[in-house]
Every structure is written in C-alpha cells, then in structure tokens.
Amino acid sequence: MLERCFNPVWPCAMVGAASCMAGFSDLGVIIHGSAGCYNYAEMAVPDSLNCTYLIEDEIVFGTGNRLREIADAVSGLYDRIAVINTCVPSIMGEDIGDYLDGYNAIIVDLPGFSGDFDKGYKEALEAVGPDIDFEREGINIHGICSIDPFARGNLLEARRLLNLAGIKTAAIFCHDKLDSAKTPAEYGISVNPDYNANGETLPGSILGTEKLISTFSKVHDHFPESDVNSIINEAEEAEERIIKACDKYLRRNDPPGVTIFSTKAYTEFSAGILNKYLDADICFAGIRNSESASLPGITSEKATDIRKIKDIIACEEPDLVLGSSFEYAINPKIPFICLTFPQRSRVMLHSKPLAGTEGSLAFIEDVLNALR
Amino acid sequence: MNSKHSHSNISRHNGCSVSGALSVSAFIKDAATIVHGPAGCAHQASSLFYSTMIAHGRFEIPDIYTSGLLENEIIFGGEDRLRDSITGALSFDPPVIFIIGTCISETIGDDIDSVCMEDYGVPVINLNTAGFLGDSFDSGFFNALKGASELINSGFKEERTLTANIIGEKNLEFEVEENFAEVKRLLDLLGIGLNIRFVRDITTDDIGTFGRGSLNIFREDLSGELTRFFAEKTGLPSIPAFPSGTNETLGFLREAGTILSLPWEEAVEREKEYQRSVFEEFSDLRGELITFDSFGFQDAEMPFFIDIAENTGIKVDPEGTVIPVPFTAPVGTGGIRRLLREWRRFINA
CATH class of the missing domain: 3.40.50.1980 (Nitrogenase molybdenum iron protein domain)
Known part of the structure; x- marks a missing residue:
C-alpha cells in the first residue's frame, strides 16, 4: 500500500x-x-x-x-x-x-x-569503517550529527564532562579527522544514540540526568582513576533545581498536554523528563526516524507527513508542541520548543545542548518559559 | 572549497525545475500538487519553499504530495505509483491536481502525460518538468504558469472589465507584496483595477475569471516566451515587465494608458512630482561617492542605477562607498525609495 x-x-x-x-x-x-x-x-x-x-x-x-x-x-x-x-x-x-x-x-x-x-x-x-584501537586512550563521543540543532552544544557539554572527569576525548562521531574516526577508542558516551557509530555504545548515553549518572558510574568502572563524583554531584544538583522549578509551576498550573515530534532518542528523552518532573500528558509522540519509540503507555508512530502532523496537533490541542519549525508553522499560537531539524522559525546562535546536565537544565528552562 | 562559485559555466547553477513549478502550483490554494519522484525531492523542494515563506513571515504550508518512488519503481517503472498517488490526493477533493515530474521520473521514462489523460473526474495537469534534465528553476516556473493556464475559461469577452491581470509574480521573492503594491498604485493612478494575480494566493475558481481582465502585466518576461503564450491564449495586450527606474515607471503609465485608450498625461505628471519628492527626501546624499559590487554575477552596469544616482546627485566613482547590487531591480518609484534608504545606510555606516 x-x-x-x-x-x-x-x-x-x-x-x-x-x-x-x-x-x-x-x-x-x-x-x-x-x-x-x-x-x-x-x-x-x-x-x-x-x-x-x-x-x-x-x-x-x-x-x-x-x-x-x-x-x-x-x-x-x-x-x-x-x-x-x-x-x-x-x-x-x-x-x-x-x-x-x-x-x-x-x-x-x-x-x-x-x-x-x-x-x-x-x-x-x-x-x-571505524575499527576499535584498544590501545587508544580516552572515550569517544557519539551522536554529533551536524543537522541536529543541538550538535554543537552537545559536543561542548560532552567534552566539558569528560574534562571534569579527567578523561581524554578520543574519536568524535562525526566531528573529527578521518583517521581519528577510523581508529576509535574502546569506550564511548553518546549524546544522541540515534547516530552512534556502531549501535549501542558502552558505557552509554548522557541524555538526561538519570542516564548521565548511570553512564558515568560505569565510566568509573573502566577508568578507576577518573573523577566522576563531581559529575554525579553536579547532575544531582541539577535535578534538584529542575524539581524545584517544576514543582513551583505545578503549584499554579495543571500538568501540560504535550505533543512531541522528533527523532527517536530525543523523543524518548523529552517524554521521559516531562513525564517525570511535570507529570505531563504526552498526547502523541511522532517519530521522524523510526516506526515507534520505547514509551510505555504513550502513542508513538512514525510521523514524517505534514498532513498527519497537522491532524494530530489539531486533534490533541496540546498546551505545548515540541518539534521542528514545520510543527511551529502549523499553529504558531501554541507554545513551541525546538527539538529537531529544521529550525528556521527562530534565530539559534549559541550552542545549546540537550545532553548532559546543562542539556536537561536548558530543556526544562525552555519548557517552563514557553508555558508561561 | 565550495565549488558553487568556481565554475564559469553558470548554466550548471540554474536550479531545479521542481522548485520553480512548486513556486506556482503551491499558490493555488485549493489545488493539490504531486511531486513524482523520491520523497526526498518533495522534502527538499517543500523545505526550501517553506523556509522562504517563514522568512517572509508566512506560516501556512501548502500540501505537497509525493509519489515517494523507491528502488522497486526505479526498476519497474513509477506510473502505477503515480496513479495511486493521484487517487490518494483525490481523497482530499481538490478541484485540480498538478503533476511535477523529477529527474528520476524522466530518467526511468515514466509517461506522465498518459497517466494524466486518464479520467479522474477533475483535471490532472502535467506541468512538464524534469528536475535538472534540460530544465531549470525558471523553466519549471514558466511551464507551471502555462500548465495552470489550462484552467482559464474561454468565451468571456462580454464580461471584460477595466482591470489588469498580473502574471508570473515571483512568489519566493522577499519583496513580492511590495512590488505588487507598487504596480497596483500605478494602475490606480490610471483608474485600472486588478482582476487576478496569476498565480498568487488564488483559487481554481479565480482562474476561471482571468478573461475579465483587459491587460496582462508580467512580472518579468525577458525572453518574451510568456508574453507570446498568453497573448495567443487570451488575445489580451501585454506589458512584459514591472517597471524599474524613473523612466520605465513613467513609460509604464504611458503604455498602459495607451493600450487601454485612457488619458495618461495627468497620471504621468503626478508620478513625476512623486519622483521629485523622493529624490528631495535623499538630498543629504548629494555629492556622495558610490561604486557597485555585483558579487560577480549580477549586472552592475544597469542604466537604472546610474539614473537613480544622477537624480539624487550621487557620483559613481571607483573610490566611493561600495553598494551591493540587489538580486532584482526594485519596482517603480516606491522601489527607488527603499533602495535609496539602503544606500544611505551604507554611505553613513
């Protein structure tokens, strides 16, 4: 058909x-x-x-x-x-x-x-053809996809966190010299698992504070000399700030209804964080690059057709739309947050992350400001 | 290196006819357009199209359907897929469907004309494009205007009114509305009304009223191709381009008045007075020196620029402030005013 x-x-x-x-x-x-x-x-x-x-x-x-x-x-x-x-x-x-x-x-x-x-x-x-060089020091950074509006911010955040832990950055996929990418180190962290060089990376993703803490705990297992405590402390402090800000919002407002349109990993991240801290009702998750997302209890489908996206937004009447400027253009009156390519409806000059502690903070900051 | 600017043969850089055709068909609000090719072609053209609209402050997104050719159709042909797409588009009850061929459908040899000639209950019009194969943005644009003209009613002569049809506005041009407003202002000076903007934000029914106009005015038809085509199709007299510069603007009034047997002398005098007031507004620029930067591909030698400089008392001198040449010449006296504001910003910077 x-x-x-x-x-x-x-x-x-x-x-x-x-x-x-x-x-x-x-x-x-x-x-x-x-x-x-x-x-x-x-x-x-x-x-x-x-x-x-x-x-x-x-x-x-x-x-x-x-x-x-x-x-x-x-x-x-x-x-x-x-x-x-x-x-x-x-x-x-x-x-x-x-x-x-x-x-x-x-x-x-x-x-x-x-x-x-x-x-x-x-x-x-x-x-x-990346081929692991087991002798290479450091940790690779995966998921830097240049059309991703958060690519540069994510790269800066991942590097900052590795520096904080005292670990060298090895290969960066895909923002590196070719030879470096062909000989990556054994371990890697990912800022956007949809664009990992070789499927699952070990120790894992740093999208969201929960995964960040889990991933850097594992990093410590492989790099016992690293200082991951400062990162874990920072992530826990960030989570406290998020909880405080979201609780303040919920004292005056009902949880928002949200439709999300993005790539799989970003959709799962944003649905998770909105659900956890704002008790948000994720009305629909439209995935650009997969038939569905791993989101129990939430309707998720592939959505790359503007008519379908229009119908969903019209039907769900969300309080907040996450997506690209296509979604923004459908109804500019609905509060909107950029979550995927393309972004042409607003100026984005600074390097905003979605991954790491700064990414989670920036995301919730955008959500709360958009919902005001 | 960005080889975009490195080759002397600029015919390689004339763009894709899919975008050119879409810049017409997508502005017929109730029509459906099917891009017959891989989904990527429709995405790329509609994304470019839509981002331009966003830059213009317009948020509506026209529906652009794709036949979404995949490897199977590349091997076995895409005509059945096109039929399915037409059937799919018909479920939304469009009064007309336009088909835009791509370089892929052309290469695999799909017979789009044959598919379009089948009975669907509404007109299905092939806009005769083939991506970059023998085509360009401009040829896609021209072919789409010709294709859309199939919807013009014939037998309308008794309904003709003192109005003009505006044909071939560049819908992706940033100043499209300002240029239109300027031409409308000039027509108002002569008492000529507007019949239809062919094609900008109109419906299929609007196209049926094309023949009520008495004069066709083209946005820009340098080759004369569109002028000849529409003259033959409608029998209406034409003005081939929106006017640029002082003399062309006055000439536009004379020509439109003469064609429609209207007195134009007073309109010309009023416009001359307006032009004098515009140049007076920029009298602070008298004696300034300017030179033009054409970026290597625009025409800095146009008499238009010298005309404006002389009227303002500005001297063109290689040592002067560098002024970028705009992509398209500003329209009418209002366009000269906006251009001079830009020159002033450069000179005073």
Whole structure:
C-alpha cells in the first residue's frame, strides 16, 4: 500500500550521507548530482560540501570527465575525498569507482530513493569503517550529527564532562579527522544514540540526568582513576533545581498536554523528563526516524507527513508542541520548543545542548518559559 | 572549497525545475500538487519553499504530495505509483491536481502525460518538468504558469472589465507584496483595477475569471516566451515587465494608458512630482561617492542605477562607498525609495 505522504519533513539518504561525511574536516565531500540536490544539502548541512553540478549532457554522454574534474580540484584541498552519488547518476549505473581510480576516494552510493536521512548517515558511517584501537586512550563521543540543532552544544557539554572527569576525548562521531574516526577508542558516551557509530555504545548515553549518572558510574568502572563524583554531584544538583522549578509551576498550573515530534532518542528523552518532573500528558509522540519509540503507555508512530502532523496537533490541542519549525508553522499560537531539524522559525546562535546536565537544565528552562 | 562559485559555466547553477513549478502550483490554494519522484525531492523542494515563506513571515504550508518512488519503481517503472498517488490526493477533493515530474521520473521514462489523460473526474495537469534534465528553476516556473493556464475559461469577452491581470509574480521573492503594491498604485493612478494575480494566493475558481481582465502585466518576461503564450491564449495586450527606474515607471503609465485608450498625461505628471519628492527626501546624499559590487554575477552596469544616482546627485566613482547590487531591480518609484534608504545606510555606516 502506498504510504500517504504530504510535505515529507525528513531529508533523504543523500543528505544523511553528506551530513556524516562532511563532519570529517580532512575529507572533501563531493555530491555527484545536480545543483538542485546540492543546494538543499548545502542549506541543511553546516559543513562544507562540493558538487559536480551535473547537466543533461553528462547524463547522456557519461559523468566521468566531470567527476574527475571536480575530484581533481577537491583533492588539492583535502587529504581524502568522498563521493556521494545522487539519484540520476545512480540510475545510470556508471562505475564511478572506475572513474575515481587513483583518487583513494570513499564512494557512497546512497541516492535519495534508497531511503531516508538516517539510512544515509548510518551507511556512510559504515563506509568510514571505524575499527576499535584498544590501545587508544580516552572515550569517544557519539551522536554529533551536524543537522541536529543541538550538535554543537552537545559536543561542548560532552567534552566539558569528560574534562571534569579527567578523561581524554578520543574519536568524535562525526566531528573529527578521518583517521581519528577510523581508529576509535574502546569506550564511548553518546549524546544522541540515534547516530552512534556502531549501535549501542558502552558505557552509554548522557541524555538526561538519570542516564548521565548511570553512564558515568560505569565510566568509573573502566577508568578507576577518573573523577566522576563531581559529575554525579553536579547532575544531582541539577535535578534538584529542575524539581524545584517544576514543582513551583505545578503549584499554579495543571500538568501540560504535550505533543512531541522528533527523532527517536530525543523523543524518548523529552517524554521521559516531562513525564517525570511535570507529570505531563504526552498526547502523541511522532517519530521522524523510526516506526515507534520505547514509551510505555504513550502513542508513538512514525510521523514524517505534514498532513498527519497537522491532524494530530489539531486533534490533541496540546498546551505545548515540541518539534521542528514545520510543527511551529502549523499553529504558531501554541507554545513551541525546538527539538529537531529544521529550525528556521527562530534565530539559534549559541550552542545549546540537550545532553548532559546543562542539556536537561536548558530543556526544562525552555519548557517552563514557553508555558508561561 | 565550495565549488558553487568556481565554475564559469553558470548554466550548471540554474536550479531545479521542481522548485520553480512548486513556486506556482503551491499558490493555488485549493489545488493539490504531486511531486513524482523520491520523497526526498518533495522534502527538499517543500523545505526550501517553506523556509522562504517563514522568512517572509508566512506560516501556512501548502500540501505537497509525493509519489515517494523507491528502488522497486526505479526498476519497474513509477506510473502505477503515480496513479495511486493521484487517487490518494483525490481523497482530499481538490478541484485540480498538478503533476511535477523529477529527474528520476524522466530518467526511468515514466509517461506522465498518459497517466494524466486518464479520467479522474477533475483535471490532472502535467506541468512538464524534469528536475535538472534540460530544465531549470525558471523553466519549471514558466511551464507551471502555462500548465495552470489550462484552467482559464474561454468565451468571456462580454464580461471584460477595466482591470489588469498580473502574471508570473515571483512568489519566493522577499519583496513580492511590495512590488505588487507598487504596480497596483500605478494602475490606480490610471483608474485600472486588478482582476487576478496569476498565480498568487488564488483559487481554481479565480482562474476561471482571468478573461475579465483587459491587460496582462508580467512580472518579468525577458525572453518574451510568456508574453507570446498568453497573448495567443487570451488575445489580451501585454506589458512584459514591472517597471524599474524613473523612466520605465513613467513609460509604464504611458503604455498602459495607451493600450487601454485612457488619458495618461495627468497620471504621468503626478508620478513625476512623486519622483521629485523622493529624490528631495535623499538630498543629504548629494555629492556622495558610490561604486557597485555585483558579487560577480549580477549586472552592475544597469542604466537604472546610474539614473537613480544622477537624480539624487550621487557620483559613481571607483573610490566611493561600495553598494551591493540587489538580486532584482526594485519596482517603480516606491522601489527607488527603499533602495535609496539602503544606500544611505551604507554611505553613513
């Protein structure tokens, strides 16, 4: 059966691959396709991208010369190049590996019709091929996905926490040099488990104070010389501040009804924290990148269709909407908090985290201010 | 390196016809548009489209349907998927459905015309786009205007009124409403009313009234393609572009008046007086030196800029304050006023 889809709100696999690859600063990323595909990717992905800007002649006579022309230019600027194939050249069936013989290029065939952003991101990461270096010191940071509005804030927060614990940062997925990402350390913490390099990371996630405390307790098991007490104390203090602020809100107000539209891990995090501290009624959780979320007692479904999202918001009449600027645009009168890409309805300049203690504090701060 | 600016062959940078066509079809409020391609194409075009709208302070999101082609359709063809999508869109009772082809549907050879010709009970119109294959943003825009014109009624001659049809406004242009307001102000000076904005925030029924207008005014038709097409289709006289600069603005009044056999002399005199008052408002800029920065791809040699500078008493000199050339020339005398405010900010900065 045809999946109904109006204004799909989540990008295609090519953009996911571009977001992943462009996070490696010494890797020149080439979108092998037309200006239309590239222009969107360039708008969505904050890191540098390049393009072959294919035209019809090359579709008829072959794209090899054009691809080599751009590969030559980009190779002069980066240690290595990656080429991401788009729909039309992928359908043409050319062997672009053959065209790029001698360029030591990473080739990723992830045209838009092959799937969504997450598929592209994950398969591109597999193409990088991280192989654990058991001798490497430190802990990796996972889940830095460049289109995530919290990516930069999460990275700063994860680094701050590792510094506080006296542990070196090892590989950062995906905001690093390529060689560093290819040889990660054994352990990792994640700021956004949807975008981990290799599925589950050990010791785990730092999304939310509860998981943060649990993860850093485990960190101590593997790094007995680390100082995790200061982090755990900080997280417990943060939780006290959250409880106090939320209790104050609940003395005057009923718990809010909330609809959440985001990626799976962020949806689970926000539903959990809203439920725990504000006794919020999570009317609906719409997931961008999964068929459902692990949220007992809460209706959760994949929601990438603007008409479906409109219907849900109209039906549930929430007090608060969490999502992207698509959700904001549906009814700008409903209090709104940014939780996922894209964010175009408001200016975001500073590096706001969602992970770590600062992330939980910032999130609750936004919620309470929005509900005022 | 961002190779976007590194190639001399700018035909590579003319954008995607899907976005161009959507910038027309999505402004027919009750129509449904299906982008026949992978969901990513619809997302990318609608995301670009919508973020532009947000920047303009508009929050409504038009419904843009996708046929969501996947690997299976790439191999076996996407026509059945398009039929299913049309059936799905029909469940929302649109009076018309527009089909926007992509480079994918073009490459796999889907016969969109044949699918559109089947009986669905409402018009299903192929806007004849193919992503970047032989196409550009502009060609998508033009083809969509032509496609939407299939909804224009014929046989309307007895209903004709002293009004104008505005055709081909650039819906993604930041100053679209200001430009329209300026042209409407000029038409008011002549006593000419507005019939339809084809296509901006109208319904399918509105298009049926196109023929009540007596004059077609195009936003910008440099090639003459649209002018010829609509002249043949409607038999109406045309003005090919919104006016830019003092002389063109006065010329616009003369031309519209002459075409519709209206006295234009008083309107021209009033506009000249208004232009003098605008330049007087910026008399503090007399004697200032400016030069233009075209960013390498805009036309800084337009007589329009020299005309404004001379009328204001500003001198164009390579040593002067660098003024960026706007993407599109401001419309009418009101546009000159906004432009001069910007120049003043640069000069005084």
